Amino acid sequence: MNEEIRQLRERTVHLANTLPVTDMHTHLYAPEYGELLLWGVDELLVYHYLVSESFRRTDQPYDEFWSLSKKEQADLIWQRLFVDHSPVSEAASGFITMLNRLGIDVSSRNLDDYREAFAKRSVNEQVDAVMEIAKVERIVMTNDPFDPLERPVWEAGNGKKDPRFYAALRVDSLLNNWPFAVQELNKQGYLVEEAWTEGTKNEVRRFLKEWIIRMDALYLAVSMPGDFAYPAEHHRTSMIDEVMIPVCQEQGIPFALMIGVRRASNPGLKLAGDMSMKSDVSAMEALCRKYPEQKFIVTMLARENQHELAVLARKFRNLMIFGCWWFLNTDSIVEEMTRFRIELLGTTMIPIHSDCRVFEQLIYKWEYSRKIVGEVLADKYVKLLESGWRVTDEEIKRDLEDMYHRNFWRFLGREA
Numbered sequence: 520m521n522e523e524i525r526q527l528r529e530r531t532v533h534l535a536n537t538l539p540v541t542d543m544h545t546h547l548y549a550p551e552y553g554e555l556l557l558w559g560v561d562e563l564l565v566y567h568y569l570v571s572e573s574f575r576r577t578d579q580p581y582d583e584f585w586s587l588s589k590k591e592q593a594d595l596i597w598q599r600l601f602v603d604h605s606p607v608s609e610a611a612s613g614f615i616t617m618l619n620r621l622g623i624d625v626s627s628r629n630l631d632d633y634r635e636a637f638a639k640r641s642v643n644e645q646v647d648a649v650m651e652i653a654k655v656e657r658i659v660m661t662n663d664p665f666d667p668l669e670r671p672v673w674e675a676g677n678g679k680k681d682p683r684f685y686a687a688l689r690v691d692s693l694l695n696n697w698p699f700a701v702q703e704l705n706k707q708g709y710l711v712e713e714a715w716t717e718g719t720k721n722e723v724r725r726f727l728k729e730w731i732i733r734m735d736a737l738y739l740a741v742s743m744p745g746d747f748a749y750p751a752e753h754h755r756t757s758m759i760d761e762v763m764i765p766v767c768q769e770q771g772i773p774f775a776l777m778i779g780v781r782r783a784s785n786p787g788l789k790l791a792g793d794m795s796m797k798s799d800v801s802a803m804e805a806l807c808r809k810y811p812e813q814k815f816i817v818t819m820l821a822r823e824n825q826h827e828l829a830v831l832a833r834k835f836r837n838l839m840i841f842g843c844w845w846f847l848n849t850d851s852i853v854e855e856m857t858r859f860r861i862e863l864l865g866t867t868m869i870p871i872h873s874d875c876r877v878f879e880q881l882i883y884k885w886e887y888s889r890k891i892v893g894e895v896l897a898d899k900y901v902k903l904l905e906s907g908w909r910v911t912d913e914e915i916k917r918d919l920e921d922m923y924h925r926n927f928w929r930f931l932g933r934e935a
């Protein structure tokens with residue numbers, strides 16, 4: 520029996536580490552997007568997760584740091600987090616893992632050596648190599664039509680050239696910064712005003728529809744503060760009920776909500792200054808109940824909300840929960856969440872997304888998470904084995920493929 524258990528674990532962990540995945544929410548771009556595609560040593564070091572950690576090690580004024588070049592910022596972060604102290608945090612150890620898996624000798628501890636190793640690669644080579652190492656087959660980007668760097672790529676017809684990359688239409692400002700959205704919509708020729716008139720609703724619906732079609736967007740996506748309430752006497756409720764849900768239904772796409780972020784809690788840190796907030800799961804409960812035909816893809820940022828959200832997914836099959844988002848994407852929390860999600864939902868959820876911003880991060884984020892998924896699933900199979908139920912390799916593969924890509928594509932109605 521012990522030998523059988525050992526083999527079962529080994530097979531499960533091996534498959535979990537090697538089967539291809541779809542990364543269903545990232546901030547990565549295909550090479551056609553030029554400078555929007557972030558990669559390389561300096562981008563990796565100025566990742567906002569590392570920026571916030573590095574400020575714990577210094578009294579340097581924020582503005583002084585931001586006035587430096589990217590290379591100088593990277594040098595400081597390297598010194599503070601990797602040289603003066605050991606890189607044991609998730610994001611810092613991830614940087615070392617990633618270098619190692621790319622075949623770079625980390626022992627010199629000399630940043631310029633690493634920079635030199637990267638300089639020998641072209642962006643296309645790096646994208647191919649990273650996807651190969653991480654075994655990431657398909658990547659969903661985050662696409663914002665109001666982004667001045669991104670819009671021209673779509674307008675030139677280059678947004679969906681690389682078949683490995685898919686679009687998700689991001690609509691944060693429509694829900695969270697309406698005055699700004701009105702300005703941007705006007706710039707693009709949509710006749711909207713801040714007042715919630717019939718004409719404005721029609722034009723926002725037209726905007727969403729045109730961009731969904733242009734991008735072939737897989738889903739509509741937004742991040743929300745923890746105090747998001749629904750239904751409420753609020754612009755958000757009108758926008759969701761009268762514009763977003765009707766357009767999603769007409770276009771047959773899910774609505775993805777990432778709930779629980781307080782933006783700019785510490786503005787001096789810029790992108791690194793956002794805070795995690797507890798959310799009210801009953802807003803999602805009300806949405807799922809009101810719109811049984813609409814599919815929702817949801818993640819929340821507070822650890823405190825995770826169990827209730829998993830229970831909600833037991834009640835509503837139009838709800839797909841996904842990922843261990845941002846501050847939850849650490850070994851101990853990924854393990855806790857993956858374990859109780861499997862216990863409550865079986866394999867009917869999407870355990871992992873990377874949220875990568877810099878291309879090479881795919882390597883460590885997926886390696887760390889796959890290991891945990893494999894170990895948790897192996898525990899469950901061992902429990903079955905102890906009652907005489909033997910899972911075959913085909914069944915292990917099926918279960919992992921459900922979680923790694925099939926649940927996502929099937930939920931979208933785009934199963935290959």
Ligand code: RAT
Pocket residue numbers: 546742777845874876
């Ligand atoms: O995880 C992150 O990098 C965050 O900065 C956010 O971008 C978040 O994931 C989001 O999509 O809003």
Ligand code: ZN
Pocket residue numbers: 544545546874
């Ligand atoms: Zn994100």
